[in-house]
Amino acid sequence: MNQFLxxxxxxxxxxxxxxxxxxxxxxxxxxxxFLSFRERRNPVHDATWQAELAHYRKLLGTTWFMVIVFWVxxxxxxxxxxVLFALIAFFALREFITLSPTRRGDHRSLIxxxxxxxxxxxxxxxxxxxxxxxxxxxxxxxLAIPVASALANDPSHFLERxxxxxxxxxxxxxxxxxxxxxxxxxFPGYEGKSAFLVxxxxxxxxxxxxxxxxxxxxxxxxPFAPNVSRSFNWTSWGIGIVVASLVGALxxxxxxxxxxxALAVSFIACIAGSMGHLVMKALKRDRGIPNWGKKGxxxxxxxxxxxxxxxxxxxxxxxxxxxxxxxxx
Amino acid sequence: MLAKLTGxxxxxxxxxxxxxxxxxxxxxxxxxxxxYFANHQSHADLVMIWAALPEELRSITRPIAARDYWAxxxxxxxxxxxxxxxxxVERAAxxxxxxxxxxxxxxxxxxxxxxRDTAAGxxxxxxxxxxxxxxxxxxxxxxxxxxxxxxxxxxxxxxxxAPPPPAVxxxxxxxxxxxxxxxxxxxxxxASDPLAPLVEALRSGDSIIIFPEGTRGHTxxxxxxxxxxxxxxxxxxxxxxxxxxxxxxxxxxxKGEIVPVxxxxxxTFGAPIRVEEDEERRPFLDRARAAVIALRDV
Numbered sequence: 001m002n003q004f005l006x007x008x009x010x011x012x013x014x015x016x017x018x019x020x021x022x023x024x025x026x027x028x029x030x031x032x033x034f035l036s037f038r039e040r041r042n043p044v045h046d047a048t049w050q051a052e053l054a055h056y057r058k059l060l061g062t063t064w065f066m067v068i069v070f071w072v073x074x075x076x077x078x079x080x081x082x083v084l085f086a087l088i089a090f091f092a093l094r095e096f097i098t099l100s101p102t103r104r105g106d107h108r109s110l111i112x113x114x115x116x117x118x119x120x121x122x123x124x125x126x127x128x129x130x131x132x133x134x135x136x137x138x139x140x141x142x143l144a145i146p147v148a149s150a151l152a153n154d155p156s157h158f159l160e161r162x163x164x165x166x167x168x169x170x171x172x173x174x175x176x177x178x179x180x181x182x183x184x185x186x187f188p189g190y191e192g193k194s195a196f197l198v199x200x201x202x203x204x205x206x207x208x209x210x211x212x213x214x215x216x217x218x219x220x221x222x223p224f225a226p227n228v229s230r231s232f233n234w235t236s237w238g239i240g241i242v243v244a245s246l247v248g249a250l251x252x253x254x255x256x257x258x259x260x261x262a263l264a265v266s267f268i269a270c271i272a273g274s275m276g277h278l279v280m281k282a283l284k285r286d287r288g289i290p291n292w293g294k295k296g297x298x299x300x301x302x303x304x305x306x307x308x309x310x311x312x313x314x315x316x317x318x319x320x321x322x323x324x325x326x327x328x329x
Numbered sequence: 330m331l332a333k334l335t336g337x338x339x340x341x342x343x344x345x346x347x348x349x350x351x352x353x354x355x356x357x358x359x360x361x362x363x364x365y366f367a368n369h370q371s372h373a374d375l376v377m378i379w380a381a382l383p384e385e386l387r388s389i390t391r392p393i394a395a396r397d398y399w400a401x402x403x404x405x406x407x408x409x410x411x412x413x414x415x416x417x418v419e420r421a422a423x424x425x426x427x428x429x430x431x432x433x434x435x436x437x438x439x440x441x442x443x444x445r446d447t448a449a450g451x452x453x454x455x456x457x458x459x460x461x462x463x464x465x466x467x468x469x470x471x472x473x474x475x476x477x478x479x480x481x482x483x484x485x486x487x488x489x490x491a492p493p494p495p496a497v498x499x500x501x502x503x504x505x506x507x508x509x510x511x512x513x514x515x516x517x518x519x520a521s522d523p524l525a526p527l528v529e530a531l532r533s534g535d536s537i538i539i540f541p542e543g544t545r546g547h548t549x550x551x552x553x554x555x556x557x558x559x560x561x562x563x564x565x566x567x568x569x570x571x572x573x574x575x576x577x578x579x580x581x582x583x584k585g586e587i588v589p590v591x592x593x594x595x596x597t598f599g600a601p602i603r604v605e606e607d608e609e610r611r612p613f614l615d616r617a618r619a620a621v622i623a624l625r626d627v
Contacts, residue, residue, distance in 0.1 A: 090591070094348075098593040104583050110590040 010192035017199065017254065018071050025064055032057050052217070059210060062308050066202055073180075074195040079126060082180040086122040088309060089176035093118065095306045096168040099287050105154030106161055109145050113169055117141050121177050128184045134321070137174045142166055171280075172306070175313030178320040185320075185329050187256035196254040204248040204266040205273035205315045212240030212274060228282045241270045256327075269319040276314020280306070332411035339412065343380040347581055347594040351381035354627050355600025356571060358383050362536055364565075365390070366558055367573035367596070368551040368621055369540035372398065373582050373589070374575050378538050379413055381596040390536040391416050393527060416526045416537060524557055531565050538573075541617065551621060554614040562604045562613070572599040572617065574624035597624040 008016065036053055069088070073081035093114065102110060117137065124133035146162050182201065183194045215236035224233050248266025252259050323329070343349050351358070367378060375392045382390055394415040400406040409415040530537055539561075541554040562570055577594040602620050604613055 094591040094593060097590075098577065102580060107583055107586050107590065111588050114590055115588070 013254075014074060014193065014195050017196065018067075018074070021067055021199075022071075025060070025067060029057075029060055029064070032060060059213070063206060063210075065308060066206065070195075070198060070202060073198075078180070078183050081183060082122055082126040085176055085180045086118065088305065089122070089173050090114070090118060092176065092306045092309055092313075093168055093172035095304075096172055097165075100164045100168065102164070103154060103157070103161060105152035106149065106165065108152055109148040109162075109165055112145065112148050113165060113173075117169060118173050121173050122180075125177050125181050125184070130181075130184075130324075133177065133181070137169060141169060145169075171310070171313045175276075175317055176309065178316035179312065181320055182316070185324065187327065187329055190256040193254075197256075200248065200251060200255050200262075200266075201269055201315060201319050202312060203251070204244050204269055205311050207247050208240045208244030208270040208274055209277060209311050210240075211243045212236050215239050225278075228285055229278060232278055232281075237274060240274065241267065244270045265319060265323055268322050269315045272318040273311035273315035277311040279314070280310035335408065336412045339376070339408075340380055343376055346589055346591045347377065347380075347578070349377065349380040350593070350595040351383070352595050352597045352627075354597055354624065356569075356598060358386055358598075360386060360389060361569055362531070362534060362565075362567070363390070363569045363571050363601075364531070364536065364558070364561060365538045365571050365573050365598070366541050366554075366617060366621065367538065367575050369542045370575065370579040371582055371584070373578050374540065375399075375413065375415070375538075377575055377578050377594060378573065378596050386536070388414075389534075390538060391530050392538040393418050393540075416530045418526060419523045524560065527557075527561060528564065531561065531568060536568075541614070551618060554618045556610055556614065558617055559604065559610045559613050566604070569601045570603060570617070571601050572620040572624060573597065574599070574621055576625070597627060599624045599627075 032053065036050070036057075069084065073084045076084075097110065097113075121133060121136060124136060145165055146158075149158065149162055149165075179198060179201070182197045185194060185197065187194075213231065216231040216233060219233075219236060221233040221235055223230050245263050245267040248269075249259050249263035252262030255262055257265060340349075365378065367374065371377075375394060379387060379390075379392055392413055392415050394400075394409045394413070394417055396417040396419055398405075399409045399415065400417060409417070527537055527539070539558065541558040542552045543555045558570075562568075574597045575594065576597065577592055580590070580592045581594060582589040599620055602617060
């Protein structure tokens with residue numbers, strides 16, 4: 001079996017991987033479907049059971065969405081993948097800005113963020129200008145946006161408004177742009193397989209969030225920061241991180257890393273991802289909403305996108321920079 | 330063909346920028362004859378509500394567009410007629426408004442004409458009130474009710490032209506004008522009456538979208554509704570009146586900006602309202618406005 005997999009070309013290997021993932025997802029979804037037919041005698045139990053199942057199906061839906069996005073990205077090549085992630089960043093930023101009230105004076109800065117900063121950042125990624133794309137937003141944009149705001153002649157809540165906009169750019173554009181950037185990292189002897197790296201990151205981060213979620217549901221422990229998240233506690237967080245890191249380590253054969261290295265990088269990615277998820281929860285709580293969808297009622301497909309990618313937005317830059325620094329690629 | 334393509338393209342852009350969500354709260358999207366009335370904050374409102382309607386309703390629903398803005402270039406005119414299938418209304422902008430009373434004042438033997446003109450006159454209005462059509466409205470109190478507002482509008486106009494003295498248009502004048510308008514010059518009345526195109530559209534069975542505030546508001550609460558909605562409602566009692574709240578569009582493109590920014594917007598449609606038996610104009614308009622505002626928080 002192993003011999004057979006090694007004999008495949010990189011493209012065939014990636015295709016096999018996607019085939020396996022889709023197969024697993026189909027199994028999970030079918031199970032969920034059949035489980036939903038089952039009825040509990042006790043109506044109270046039945047209600048909670050159904051609610052839990054609905055939640056589980058939502059998570060599954062998220063996973064389906066992500067996998068399909070990555071599959072399309074991989075199938076159509078690096079440039080298309082970058083454009084795809086640029087679009088995701090665009091929609092995520094749109095959601096972020098929608099729910100962070102802006103003022104009339106922010107209009108020019110917003111135009112700058114959406115139509116100048118975002119395309120430039122992704123263009124820098126697509127053309128592999130690593131040294132510029134890592135500093136473009138934190139250095140140049142963060143100093144330019146306040147200038148645009150100041151020129152709008154509206155000083156009220158100046159710091160607040162700029163912080164909102166810059167934070168939105170940081171999460172949605174900067175964080176997201178590091179996912180396609182992974183495709184461009186060239187490890188020696190790993191050519192043509194960098195799609196695995198993206199898959200690895202997403203898979204590991206999603207696993208940690210999922211495991212954490214399931215365990216906190218089961219264990220009913222006291223939440224650590226109840227005002228921010230009612231489900232976050234250190235025990236389930238720790239278990240989630242450990243499980244996901246081990247899973248990452250087991251998948252080291254698809255990465256350029258050795259077992260221990262894979263364990264370490266997935267550990268880092270999981271901590272960043274789960275903490276990012278928590279941070280975004282705090283932001284949502286501040287806005288008084290349960291999720292980024294428009295008042296919980298999503299009609300267009302783009303709604304709630306930020307919920308799906310928030311962990312990734314935090315994990316990607318940290319993952320990217322730590323492996324780039326350590327392996328010097 | 331080209332119009333259809335442009336429509337799709339425009340729809341794509343609107344969806345990309347705003348999401349163009351429709352939220353049907355008080356009523357389902359249904360192919361019956363309706364008057365949608367909404368708050369008005371931006372030129373993009375027209376496009377927004379058009380994009381939010383489902384495809385099959387879009388073809389039978391005609392938005393109204395101010396002729397001075399939407400027909401001032403060939404491209405805008407083409408897009409509003411071919412793509413939106415809009416109904417133009419005259420919103421007497423400042424220049425035409427000051428020009429219009431001049432010929433009317435030149436013939437002082439017909440006082441009704443200037444009176445009607447003034448009713449249609451004030452600047453910055455999309456949908457002037459409907460005093461000329463009032464004979465069709467049943468209740469005589471409405472005519473009494475008209476007087477103060479009509480007087481206000483006359484007052485508002487007076488600083489533009491010097492010739493007509495206040496005596497020409499006392500509060501009693503508008504009723505005289507309205508009673509005379511229908512019988513004496515039936516052919517001329519629809520031409521000068523700003524609501525005539527809407528009446529025509531409704532007669533032919535189309536649904537329409539109107540913005541009863543008249544002007545674009547700034548933010549927050551909509552302004553007082555103009556009386557056009559009431560007149561149309563009483564003229565067409567069978568048409569369903571659906572309130573709508575357009576959210577966030579002013580953030581996409583505030584007054585004075587040209588480049589829109591992408592921010593999610595939504596149009597919330599509420600439960601239909603109707604004019605009750607013997608309900609007067611102002612209470613009805615206030616109720617309609619309240620129905621629109623109530624949709625902001627659902």
